[in-house]
Amino acid sequence: MSDEPARARQQKPTAKAVAERSGVSVTTVSRVLNGRAEVIPEETRERVLVAARELRYRPSSLAVSLRRGYTKTIGLLVPDIADAYFHQIARGLEDAAWAEGYTVMLFNTDRIAEKERACVEVLYDQNADAVVFAGGGVDDDAHLRDLPWDLMHVVTVGPHKLPFPSIRVDDVGAVALAMDHLFEQECQHILCITGRESWLINSERTKGYRQGLESHSVPYDPALVINGSFTVQAGYEAVDRALDSGLTFDAVMAFNDYTAVGAMQALTERGLRIPDDVAVVGCDDIPLASLVSPGLTSVSFPQYDFGRAAMLAVLDHAAGRSVAPVTEFPYHLKVRESSLRRAAGACRSGHEHTESRNKEE
């Protein structure tokens, strides 16, 4: 179909073209199209509008942005868009962005420091109106130092070291709530499968684990804590290793649902029954939790709202309104079969425990 270098077979119509066609200046075109209602006579207005329509003219965002100083784009940094935890965050953000005429640029960082940094630089170059960090930060934020933060708007979702508005939940309380539930189910020895030590979210959830133990006067046993990486594989291996080393436990507290599902697989393969031999609880309540069998009990967070709230925070900032340094959302425990022991006392099937704290927005 094309022979030439295939670049621009044709030119995009410009305001100038519209101006020529309607016999006015580009200024007038701009004014008409932007509704700068400086009492432009209906006749002129109409002429311009017609010309624009005939030419299928659409203003170049590039030029507008350069001129006006904002781009109506925001960057979203996620470790991996394939991780279900980020789906509703991304949807919530994109939906809200779309509603406000903003465009979302997506970046997968794999939590690699260098890539994270490079993404921020790209967004700076692109003049993105804001960057949203999803997924929680790491304890060492050296890679994020010396970036032109004073020239950018940032919002974080989850715990982060960067001093910017943060959308999150009380992760400590969330895990503590799950622990309460396990104790209610008469569990005694709770194996904890964490994420990577350097992740801030991991520290938070670990605090929740310990707090849960404390409030039930159960001593902390380091042997019961195994590091994972928020993957199915890691959960599987953690349980495998725990069983191999002869550990005794009657519950698993996993810091995310993939880990929990991996744990369930390993338990099942080893002939242990869930929940009667071992109860399992995860975090995040991704859709997967309701699709495995037995259904996985999990602490549920309003991820969609996180995304939405992040966008709203960006808008507030852009409008010069003040943004709360921390917006904490409620969470609740979604109880399913993986933790509902017949032996235990309060065992209403389908029962759902909900507890909220610091509701906002």
Added chain:
Amino acid sequence: MSDEPARARQQKPTAKAVAERSGVSVTTVSRVLNGRAEVIPEETRERVLVAARELRYRPSSLAVSLRRGYTKTIGLLVPDIADAYFHQIARGLEDAAWAEGYTVMLFNTDRIAEKERACVEVLYDQNADAVVFAGGGVDDDAHLRDLPWDLMHVVTVGPHKLPFPSIRVDDVGAVALAMDHLFEQECQHILCITGRESWLINSERTKGYRQGLESHSVPYDPALVINGSFTVQAGYEAVDRALDSGLTFDAVMAFNDYTAVGAMQALTERGLRIPDDVAVVGCDDIPLASLVSPGLTSVSFPQYDFGRAAMLAVLDHAAGRSVAPVTEFPYHLKVRESSLRRAAGACRSGHEHTESRNKEE
């Protein structure tokens, strides 16, 4: 921290600033930074570089794009980023894009005609270098008419009516392969749960279903075909309805994995055993397929490669190279427990059937 309208507390350093600081013109700054090695004396070069570093100068992509005529951005349109089918496509695309210095703008269309159209318009406005349609089109593409296609680069992933390079697999053959497998497992009555009738991918897969029947000389029975919507819910309801209406079937061919999982839930609840009473096969082989129990047999597609290939096609086009109108990728059947009947003949557990066609790229 800020009192003023909070807009730009500070200015981004510009090439002009660098020029002033190093006592040269912006032209020279541009030349040095872009390596236009017009034998610029090392001394000058160094001065500019130092000034740029000190000012933390980074060229504005906006201005560069306006000037050069390309933006190094591409738009990705997916029905819903929460659908696992799109994750690896998105990752593959973003990974390849990142490697080439491109940025991906993400849009969720929910397959809503108006939104799809609006996304394209936004991308046109933004001067995106290309737009990638993922997920297959619909039979009525009226909403996509009269868009300035001659000024855009487009790549589709999956069957599409738009006359642009397409990355895909032979969906007919893929489903036919799954059907062969079911017949091998000695299934006789195969319930088919489809997607929406208007989706092109649905027509393709339906052809595969019929082709599968034909090659085994089994008459087509419309009663065995139930429309779904590629959701768990739809799969569940389809089986529910089928059983309620007294249909007899010993296998389910679902056109995607969510549907298949929903079907499995309904079957299990009704006391039917999988695969011995009813074998189940899905399409897409999303991670979920391996996490449910029994494991779901599914036709596997290289989604990551789709995304990657889409990006490569964009690059080829941008470089003036020719792009194949259709790039077909291979597929294979990932056999798991949901379809492996003890009763059947060839029943090696873990066995994996692979068949490829039209490998390319």
Added chain:
DNA sequence: CTGAAAGCGCTAACAC
């Protein structure tokens, strides 16, 4: 070797 000037497409003072 380097700078002045033009211009990408648009908006916004500032005239007339």
Added chain:
DNA sequence: GTGTTAGCGCTTTCAG
């Protein structure tokens, strides 16, 4: 009411 002018920040002829 509407056009002229001056840029937004950059690249790129074209002179010197």
